[in-house]
Amino acid sequence: TTTHRIALIPGDGIGNEVIPAARRVLDTVAARHGLGFSYETFDWSCERHARLGAMMPDDGLDRLRGHDAILLGAVGYPGVPDHVSLWGLLIPIRRGFQQYVNLRPIRVFEGVPSPLRDAGPGDVDLVVVRENVEGEYGEIGGRLGRGLPEEMAVQEAVFTRRGVTRVLDYAFSLAERRGGRLTSATKSNGIIHTMPFWDELVAERAAAHPEVAWGQEHIDALAAKFVLDPRRFDVVVASNLFGDILSDLGAAVAGSIGIAPAANLNPERDFPSMFEPVHGSAPDIAGRGVANPLGAIWSAAMMLDHLGHPEAATRVTDAIVAVLAKTPVRTPDLGGTATTEE
Amino acid sequence: TTTHRIALIPGDGIGNEVIPAARRVLDTVAARHGLGFSYETFDWSCERHARLGAMMPDDGLDRLRGHDAILLGAVGYPGVPDHVSLWGLLIPIRRGFQQYVNLRPIRVFEGVPSPLRDAGPGDVDLVVVRENVEGEYGEIGGRLGRGLPEEMAVQEAVFTRRGVTRVLDYAFSLAERRGGRLTSATKSNGIIHTMPFWDELVAERAAAHPEVAWGQEHIDALAAKFVLDPRRFDVVVASNLFGDILSDLGAAVAGSIGIAPAANLNPERDFPSMFEPVHGSAPDIAGRGVANPLGAIWSAAMMLDHLGHPEAATRVTDAIVAVLAKTPVRTPDLGGTATTEE
Numbered sequence: 001t002t003t004h005r006i007a008l009i010p011g012d013g014i015g016n017e018v019i020p021a022a023r024r025v026l027d028t029v030a031a032r033h034g035l036g037f038s039y040e041t042f043d044w045s046c047e048r049h050a051r052l053g054a055m056m057p058d059d060g061l062d063r064l065r066g067h068d069a070i071l072l073g074a075v076g077y078p079g080v081p082d083h084v085s086l087w088g089l090l091i092p093i094r095r096g097f098q099q100y101v102n103l104r105p106i107r108v109f110e111g112v113p114s115p116l117r118d119a120g121p122g123d124v125d126l127v128v129v130r131e132n133v134e135g136e137y138g139e140i141g142g143r144l145g146r147g148l149p150e151e152m153a154v155q156e157a158v159f160t161r162r163g164v165t166r167v168l169d170y171a172f173s174l175a176e177r178r179g180g181r182l183t184s185a186t187k188s189n190g191i192i193h194t195m196p197f198w199d200e201l202v203a204e205r206a207a208a209h210p211e212v213a214w215g216q217e218h219i220d221a222l223a224a225k226f227v228l229d230p231r232r233f234d235v236v237v238a239s240n241l242f243g244d245i246l247s248d249l250g251a252a253v254a255g256s257i258g259i260a261p262a263a264n265l266n267p268e269r270d271f272p273s274m275f276e277p278v279h280g281s282a283p284d285i286a287g288r289g290v291a292n293p294l295g296a297i298w299s300a301a302m303m304l305d306h307l308g309h310p311e312a313a314t315r316v317t318d319a320i321v322a323v324l325a326k327t328p329v330r331t332p333d334l335g336g337t338a339t340t341e342e
Numbered sequence: 343t344t345t346h347r348i349a350l351i352p353g354d355g356i357g358n359e360v361i362p363a364a365r366r367v368l369d370t371v372a373a374r375h376g377l378g379f380s381y382e383t384f385d386w387s388c389e390r391h392a393r394l395g396a397m398m399p400d401d402g403l404d405r406l407r408g409h410d411a412i413l414l415g416a417v418g419y420p421g422v423p424d425h426v427s428l429w430g431l432l433i434p435i436r437r438g439f440q441q442y443v444n445l446r447p448i449r450v451f452e453g454v455p456s457p458l459r460d461a462g463p464g465d466v467d468l469v470v471v472r473e474n475v476e477g478e479y480g481e482i483g484g485r486l487g488r489g490l491p492e493e494m495a496v497q498e499a500v501f502t503r504r505g506v507t508r509v510l511d512y513a514f515s516l517a518e519r520r521g522g523r524l525t526s527a528t529k530s531n532g533i534i535h536t537m538p539f540w541d542e543l544v545a546e547r548a549a550a551h552p553e554v555a556w557g558q559e560h561i562d563a564l565a566a567k568f569v570l571d572p573r574r575f576d577v578v579v580a581s582n583l584f585g586d587i588l589s590d591l592g593a594a595v596a597g598s599i600g601i602a603p604a605a606n607l608n609p610e611r612d613f614p615s616m617f618e619p620v621h622g623s624a625p626d627i628a629g630r631g632v633a634n635p636l637g638a639i640w641s642a643a644m645m646l647d648h649l650g651h652p653e654a655a656t657r658v659t660d661a662i663v664a665v666l667a668k669t670p671v672r673t674p675d676l677g678g679t680a681t682t683e684e
């Protein structure tokens with residue numbers, strides 16, 4: 001058996017509770033499926049920032065480079081500005097390792113009621129494919145006239161043909177393997193330079209994937225449709241910002257923010273990919289051992305799939321489905337009283 | 343009685359059905375409350391664009407300038423790119439007349455079920471205050487290398503101290519007059535130049551409005567909370583793009599996109615303000631006389647309020663509430679069979 005080298009970055013808050021839980025699941029899977037994992041744990045976090053003045057060491061990316069995958073818990077702590085903590089750890093990894101696909105599956109599970117009247121188990125089963133390294137999250141921009149009446153801030157969104165095309169191709173291929181339907185999130189009626197460009201590239205890539213039935217929706221209308229009729233969606237492809245919004249919204253619609261996983265993929269495998277639950281560090285409940293580990297466990301399942309073990313991955317997601325459908329075990333975020341450990 | 347000079351721009355599609363309905367309501371209100379309205383109707387639309395090559399004449403803004411308010415139906419027609427139709431009519435009016443507040447009330451009405459299990463009449467009663475003339479909807483930006491592999495598009499978002507401060511002050515004052523709670527939509531963890539600036543200005547204006555309890559949420563988490571717990575919100579203040587998304591999402595959560603109104607306000611009254619339903623031109627149902635006129639009628643009520651007739655405005659919104667709660671009359675979008683006329 002090959003041994004997969006996994007970098008664990010528990011990070012902040014409940015990251016330190018859910019990553020050990022996910023690791024136990026991985027070890028069980030390893031034993032049953034004859035897989036090997038070796039782990040290296042990194043203490044990169046806001047706590048490290050407080051101690052040493054940086055979220056990770058200068059050569060952080062180099063230390064991760066030799067690993068086959070990264071499993072990350074959560075980043076963020078009250079008092080440390082988000083644009084310090086996140087831009088010192090999460091974002092540099094996404095960008096440095098060209099993890100240009102952020103994949104976020106969203107499902108309604110039996111035993112986890114959706115807040116929508118009309119969405120039962122199986123009704124909602126979609127994937128948000130989010131562009132993850134360019135777009136609206138720019139480092140380009142700044143301030144003019146700090147403190148003066150004429151002060152202004154500018155922020156440049158940059159969309160490149162190469163960057164958009166590759167994530168679209170990923171999304172179209174995924175749609176081919178799934179239900180064959182794709183929806184593109186746009187806002188070309190308001191954002192008149194970048195979004196019409198996005199739309200053009202979608203039409204171009206659609207021509208290269210003729211089996212996929214596709215359409216586009218402006219982000220405002222699309223957000224509304226996520227609530228009014230989520231079952232109509234299969235693969236939803238979106239820019240960095242729109243994908244961020246839609247994936248949280250989708251998880252809320254499915255009643256499952258504590259369960260939702262994310263994969264930050266470098267599809268070419270030039271660099272390690274990173275897997276992380278969607279929930280944040282949740283400082284309000286951290287340290288009490290009641291965090292929901294299912295987001296981290298489902299993320300670990302996505303990692304198994306990426307590492308070439310789709311069967312093992314399916315066993316893990318099946319186990320999540322079974323626990324929710326057939327047992328009363330659930331953490332407080334889902335209305336239960338279970339601990340992370342249970 | 344003073345006569346208010348109203349500019350009517352029915353626009354495209356169902357705009358031509360809902361504006362006449364709203365006008366009939368205004369005439370009834372005028373008779374009962376001793377008000378006077380004179381109307382001038384403008385045929386500015388995609389149909390005009392097809393005929394004359396422009397959505398409105400060159401001196402369009404000048405022709406509107408002498409009016410006390412503008413009542414607009416909807417803009418947009420299949421085949422005319424949105425960034426042509428909207429940037430040729432709606433956006434120039436918003437910007438030219440410094441209608442920097444876009445006000446969108448959202449309520450759950452008795453008789454109009456929310457798609458959420460848990461949101462009954464009265465539970466959701468919030469207002470989105472959207473910055474309406476700057477921010478992410480920029481004209482600044484463009485393309486490099488059209489058609490080449492290295493092609494890119496850039497879009498500059500510009501936030502000014504003056505532009506943000508004035509809409510924040512409007513929102514804080516509104517929160518003072520309502521429940522006294524304000525939520526600011528941000529994304530300062532991802533959009534690192536403009537959104538931290540927005541947050542700073544919110545904190546500054548909050549200090550000037552100490553009676554208002556306020557907080558901020560990242561747009562991804564906020565969109566999720568609109569679904570998970572909409573009743574916690576009172577006044578929500580947001581940038582141009584975030585306000586656009588939240589107001590459509592909010593209307594969906596309330597089950598009432600066909601009812602939702604919007605006011606594009608120039609609070610200083612240097613220029614006419616504009617009132618328009620949130621629903622679009624709906625080409626799929628246009629011409630059949632079944633469009634829901636309540637969005638346009640509620641918009642007309644907001645216009646009455648702005649023109650200094652809050653009592654008349656309340657009579658109109660009370661009538662909307664009564665029709666929905668006490669009669670079976672509703673248009674197909676709300677599951678009924680009524681015509682616009684009924």
Ligand SMILES: CC(C)[C@H](C(=O)O)[C@@H](O)C(=O)O
Pocket residue numbers: 189190220428586
């Ligand atoms: C049509 C479009 C430009 C517009 C906007 O985004 O402002 C619309 O969605 C709205 O909310 O009035």
Ligand SMILES: CC(C)[C@H](C(=O)O)[C@@H](O)C(=O)O
Pocket residue numbers: 086244531532562
């Ligand atoms: C924390 C933040 C920068 C991040 C993002 O917006 O990308 C988060 O919301 C996410 O979705 O992973």
